[in-house]
Amino acid sequence: MTEKECILQQPYALWLHGVERIGKAGAQKLLECFGSPKAVYEAGEKELSPLLTQGALESILHARKKDVQGEYETLLKKGISFVPFYHPLYPEKLYAIPDRPFGIFVKGSLPGKGEKSVAIIGARDCSEYGRYVAECFAGELAGKGIRIISGMARGIDGIAGRKALDAGGRTYAVLGCGVDICYPPFHRDLYRGICEGGGVISEYPPGTEPHPGLFPPRNRIISGLADAVLVIEARLKSGTLITVDMALEQGREVYVVPGRITDRLSDGCNRLLLQGAGAALSPAQLIKELSETVWKGQRQNETTSSLPDNGKGHIEKLQAPEEALLHLLDFYPVSMEQLRLKMQSHKQLCGLSLQQTIEMLLKLGMEGLVKNEGGYYCLKTPL
Numbered sequence: 001m002t003e004k005e006c007i008l009q010q011p012y013a014l015w016l017h018g019v020e021r022i023g024k025a026g027a028q029k030l031l032e033c034f035g036s037p038k039a040v041y042e043a044g045e046k047e048l049s050p051l052l053t054q055g056a057l058e059s060i061l062h063a064r065k066k067d068v069q070g071e072y073e074t075l076l077k078k079g080i081s082f083v084p085f086y087h088p089l090y091p092e093k094l095y096a097i098p099d100r101p102f103g104i105f106v107k108g109s110l111p112g113k114g115e116k117s118v119a120i121i122g123a124r125d126c127s128e129y130g131r132y133v134a135e136c137f138a139g140e141l142a143g144k145g146i147r148i149i150s151g152m153a154r155g156i157d158g159i160a161g162r163k164a165l166d167a168g169g170r171t172y173a174v175l176g177c178g179v180d181i182c183y184p185p186f187h188r189d190l191y192r193g194i195c196e197g198g199g200v201i202s203e204y205p206p207g208t209e210p211h212p213g214l215f216p217p218r219n220r221i222i223s224g225l226a227d228a229v230l231v232i233e234a235r236l237k238s239g240t241l242i243t244v245d246m247a248l249e250q251g252r253e254v255y256v257v258p259g260r261i262t263d264r265l266s267d268g269c270n271r272l273l274l275q276g277a278g279a280a281l282s283p284a285q286l287i288k289e290l291s292e293t294v295w296k297g298q299r300q301n302e303t304t305s306s307l308p309d310n311g312k313g314h315i316e317k318l319q320a321p322e323e324a325l326l327h328l329l330d331f332y333p334v335s336m337e338q339l340r341l342k343m344q345s346h347k348q349l350c351g352l353s354l355q356q357t358i359e360m361l362l363k364l365g366m367e368g369l370v371k372n373e374g375g376y377y378c379l380k381t382p383l
Helices: 003-018 023-034 037-042 045-051 054-063 068-077 128-143 156-166 185-196 212-224 239-249 264-274 283-292 312-317 320-326 336-343 354-366
Strands: 080-084 103-108 117-122 147-150 171-174 198-202 228-232 253-256 370-373 376-379
Touching: 003 023, 003 037, 003 068, 003 080, 003 103, 003 354, 023 037, 023 045, 045 054, 068 080, 068 354, 080 354, 103 185, 103 354, 117 128, 117 156, 117 212, 117 239, 128 147, 128 156, 128 228, 128 283, 147 156, 156 171, 156 185, 171 185, 171 212, 185 198, 212 239, 228 239, 228 264, 239 253, 239 264, 253 264, 253 283, 320 354, 336 354, 354 370
Parallel strands: 117 147, 117 228, 147 171, 171 198, 228 253
Antiparallel strands: 080 103, 103 198, 370 376
């Protein structure tokens, strides 16, 4: 689908994702049969019944009672975007993994195509040594323009995400709940920082509360978004090792920071080393090894400044209406009503609907050019 077609289909893609009892495989099968989410929505009962169980068919018919357009506009007004697997903004790395999400919800932005990324994961109850090592690796990698992926959990994940932001880099957190819920709650400042300096991502709809059963599936997205996974402190029986298993299934490189043989927090790491994981002895050594293997042939990211990362380099890729809308904004936040009023006097923008305007602003936000502050919009970086 073209980007324009994707925009028109978005309310129906969100609707299809939310239909109960059909699952990811069922939703994808329906798309293959009917060609688009809107076509699935409009399909007759006779067309659908050969493809679905009775329960799934009833779920689709019941879901049609929802206000499809209204629910989508509500999502956009919250500053949350929904990116189905066929959308141009869907991460390329995620597209290729087994059991990819049908779609993901995003608050903030997504990693860009071709950007280098490393997932940093480890123990929630980490030691001071683990904290120091996580800060060391996250800070230096982020400072070299490498994106840091984590689960924003207590311990190593949260430490790595915070240090990446402090280093002026970009970091992405994958949650086991809706992107509108900060979990754990004490990471509120970190959550806000990641929304500004990267993005919060989930396959679960907004409003979904955290639940133990939701976290193992989200781990495949953490490793799926990364070129390599770095483990810093993990016990023998650890949730971290679930992510490692998924990373190996996805063909990702796994590196481990070695630990003392008397330290139970290092048992899982040292076992992974015995099984053939790479040893991460310093950030420089890790970057060198990944550059010679995973990143070989990829264009080197020379900048350590956050300014290009905030989207300035993407301006030249914008379409004319997007660039026009961007130039109506400055660093003083304006409401949607104020912005729409400005648009009326612009030839390229006066004919845009509210939905098209919100979609455009979300795209500019995902490019790192615009930010949404409680429903008010302003520039994120100088033009």
